[in-house]
Amino acid sequence: TxxxxxxxxxxxxxxxxxxxxxxxxxxxxxxxxxxxxxxxxxxxxxxxxxxxxxxxxxxxxxxxxxxxxxxxxxxxxxxxxxxxxxxxxxxRPNLKRGKFTEDEDDLIIKLHALLGNRWSLIAGRLPGRTDNEIKNYWNSHLRKKLIHMGVNPNSRNAALPTPLSIHRCSSCALRPYHRANSIKFEDEASCLEDNARVLPDLNIDLNISFASPPHGLVDQKQHPEDVEMKGDPGAIYRTLVLFR
DNA sequence: AATCGTATCAACCGCCGAAAT
DNA sequence: CATTTCGGCGGTTGATACGAT
CATH class of the missing domain: 1.10.10.60 (Homeodomain-like)
Known part of the structure; x- marks a missing residue:
């Protein structure tokens, strides 16, 4: 550059x-x-x-x-x-520059399925990444990746295994046009935590692999139904506490 | 080597809600 | 209560890099 x-x-x-x-x-x-x-x-x-x-x-x-x-x-x-x-x-310090990992890809896709184009919220769950960076990455890479996999990247919950009947509250994160700031984020996070109770498998869904299997998950997910939330059973996964 | 098309990404734009006045 | 200002957000633009021809 x-x-x-x-x-x-x-x-x-x-x-x-x-x-x-x-x-x-x-x-x-x-x-x-x-x-x-x-x-x-x-x-x-x-x-x-x-x-x-x-x-x-x-x-x-x-x-x-x-x-x-x-x-x-x-x-x-x-x-x-x-x-x-x-x-x-x-x-600002502690920014992570450079290529996104397979795990980050996976997490972004899952969070986007849950939250839509709410980049700042998504970025809040990827330490060192900015909303702008994630937004650019989504538009230039991940959208195409999903399309290639036969998943509609525009549909909310496209990458989720079953249709989510999201429980909503008046100040909830999942209200489509609600803008998030840092203070609200805490409220929203707690709302999402409520949703996690409604959807007990939510935390299972949002995993990030720290011991990424070689050549990643992408090749294993050639079909839309394979864009699933469960981790590779053979890999060592650690659940990110996403909504806490 | 030159040209063209595409991809990438830093930065801007316009809007919104909250806070201040 | 109305208006203004400010901070934050997502969408979009445009310069540049890169690859194909």
Missing amino acids: PQPPQDLPLGRLQLLPHSQLPLSALLSQLDMGKPCCEKQDTNKGAWSKLEDEKLINHIHSHGEGRWSSLPKAAGLLRCGKSCRLRWINYL
Whole structure:
């Protein structure tokens, strides 16, 4: 991958001659009372090494949060949202980069079957992975993988063995358009735990193998009905405490 | 070597709900 | 109570890498 520029890039929009700018971009460059991201002196596009350093240094000394005021305080010409995204997805410590393992694939598929496109919730169960990363991975790899296996990746519970009659509560995680934040996540997790009681085999279903069999599970799951929740009987599995 | 099509993924956009005013 | 601001989310875009021809 190419190295980012060492100094602050001008940003994509600013590199274009004005005659080529879309109207919205021209208006934004005039700073006509637009939200932070569209203001005149705000960089867009890839982050430079210097910007990364400024962001990291600021968060190390002041902690996370207060994103809207962070850019000014850190000397960054970015909007708060952009800073937050950069930190969450790429700069914060303990991020696991690199290829997804077969076990992670399996877990994502199972969680997606249960939760749908709720990437932040799914990411919450994959340490070191971000919602953006999982979302990208799903769209570029796992969707195709499921299609190839004859499973409809869009249908909720597609990878579950039997139709789930999910028990719902008013603040439940499984309410389709309920947005999750970190606090709600705990509530949702407890709701899911309730669901696990309704569905006693739920924890059995959501296993991740730490001693992955060579060449993985995928080849063993050529048919939709094989996209099952039980682990390979021969493998050593450890149940992830998913909803606790 | 050049061109084209496809895949990947970092970053942006727009929306929503909660908190603040 | 109404409005504004902020943080967080999922969807989408577009630059780049990569492979096939």
